[in-house]
Amino acid sequence: MEAKRIRAPLTDADVMGLKAGDNVLISGVIYAARDAAHKKLVELLEKKEALPFDLKGQFIYYVGPTPAKPGQVIGSAGPTTSGRMDSYTPKILENGIKAVIGKGSRSAATVQAFQDYKGIYLAATGGAGALLAKTIKEAEIVAYPELGPEAIRCLVVEDFPATVINDAYGNDLYEEGRRQYVVK
Amino acid sequence: MREIDMAVVSATVAEICKEANYYLGEDVIGAFKKGLAEEVSPVGREVFKQLLENARIAREEEVPMCQDTGTAVLFVELGQNVRLVGGDFNEALNAGVRRGYTEGYLRKSIVKDPLQRINSGDNTPAVVHLQIVPGDQIKITLAPKGGGSENMSALKMLTPSQGSKGLVDFVVETVSRAGSNPCPPVVVGVGFGGNFEKVAYLAKKALLRPLGQPNRDPFYADLEKEMLEQINKTGVGPQGFGGRFTALAVHIESYPCHIASMPAAVNINCHASRHAERVI
Structure with missing residues (x-):
């Protein structure tokens, strides 16, 4: 199956054009943020304070990269387990984020939020950090440098490969894949 | 001295x-190649292809x-x-x-x-x-x-009457419930016996064995085989996208235990089953 090419900012129509199981290649800007950064972002949203970047139509990638070696843009940079972000994701989607990238299953409330706010959940190959780093062309810390690997980074990617897991229609690739291959 | x-x-x-962190062992590379050849799910095969390419980049460029x-x-x-x-x-x-x-x-x-x-x-x-x-x-x-796979691990104080079925069910359920989270295909370390703290240590230690090398005791070697077969029937597959390679190996380490107890621990490792050793 031909991969669909997508880039930020995503519109509702872009999201509705993607289905669980679709392979995508992402180019352009994505924001790296994981556990500690999500906690801070949601605290700012609850206090209605200014955010370090505009969420509208953007991607968040759950990643905490290794330090760049001399000559590298970024170190190894594969996805971390997404479930830990479940308590924050509905709030993040409500405020404009359209796509989140990680690995592993999401809670029922988060899956519902992808439908309610027209968002998608994408998985990249967990443990392929050296390979995925090759698609990252620029990386810059935009907030919370004190968090080290958990700082928010603005990444510019080219043909970053991912697969749609949860779409805005309520489909779930993990459940469908498992149903297809389970041996009873 | x-x-x-x-x-x-x-x-x-x-x-x-x-x-x-840079050099993935030949045992794991071999398991990826087997997966690439034998996985029935096309998406699963694509995962193995990426993992082999990833291991090559890491080794050649000396990056994690x-x-x-x-x-x-x-x-x-x-x-x-x-x-x-x-x-x-x-x-x-x-x-x-x-x-x-x-x-x-x-x-x-x-x-x-x-x-x-x-x-x-x-x-x-x-x-x-x-x-x-x-x-x-x-x-x-x-x-x-890694933290993601460690979070999917579990310990249970089984009782003697639950027997080998109790152990097998606990291990298979733990891996099945972990699903896509711990970066499957996983390596499963099983600690069995000892006591509460010993069993967790045994599960971790079981992960050090070269991939797929069976337990020295034929009884436990058979149990490892049975667990691996059952785990690979769950359908989770590489990265949880669906398929037959949910685990690459199951390793059990056992130890004597109390007459009242039958502790079991499952330590899940992602596919990046990394270790290095030196003798000084």
Whole structure:
């Protein structure tokens, strides 16, 4: 199956054009943020304070990269387990984020939020950090440098490969894949 | 008595921190190739292709195969005829981790306190398992352990009447419930027997065995086979996208236990089953 090419900012129509199981290649800007950064972002949203970047139509990638070696843009940079972000994701989607990238299953409330706010959940190959780093062309810390690997980074990617897991229609690739291959 | 200087211990630990994170073992590479050849799911085969390419890049460019370069878990076998000189042994191990993770551009993933969550900045402290053995050498094995798969691990105090079925069901359920989260295809370390704390240690230790090498005891070798078959019927597959390769191997380590008890622990490792060792 031909991969669909997508880039930020995503519109509702872009999201509705993607289905669980679709392979995508992402180019352009994505924001790296994981556990500690999500906690801070949601605290700012609850206090209605200014955010370090505009969420509208953007991607968040759950990643905490290794330090760049001399000559590298970024170190190894594969996805971390997404479930830990479940308590924050509905709030993040409500405020404009359209796509989140990680690995592993999401809670029922988060899956519902992808439908309610027209968002998608994408998985990249967990443990392929050296390979995925090759698609990252620029990386810059935009907030919370004190968090080290958990700082928010603005990444510019080219043909970053991912697969749609949860779409805005309520489909779930993990459940469908498992149903297809389970041996009873 | 043979004298071993702490500077040598630190330098050795620093080296194996880098080695374990850059160079995936041939046993794991072999398991990926088998997966690429035998996985029935096309998406699953694509995952194996990516993992092989990822391992090649990591090895050739000397970069970590995964951004989660783990908790530094050290298994140390200290010969009883070794005299440790030139400083504090535990500090030497941690100094090695500090140096290896800094020089090797590895991620610092340890927070100083589970609730206050301030990064220690150098991936210390390591988790150290020390055993005194005969001889005049020190064997150090480093197994960097990722957080995502560690979070999917479980321990259960089974009772004797639950028998081997109780153990098999617990292991299979734990891996099945973990689903796509721990970066399948996983390696499953099973600790069985001992007591509450011993069984968790055994599960971790089971992960060190070369992939797919069966238990020396045919009884447990059969159980490992049965568990692997059942796990690979769950349909989870590579990365949870669906398929037959949910686990690459199941390794059991057992130990005698109390007449009332039958403890079991499942330590899940992602496909990046990394370890490196040196004998000083």
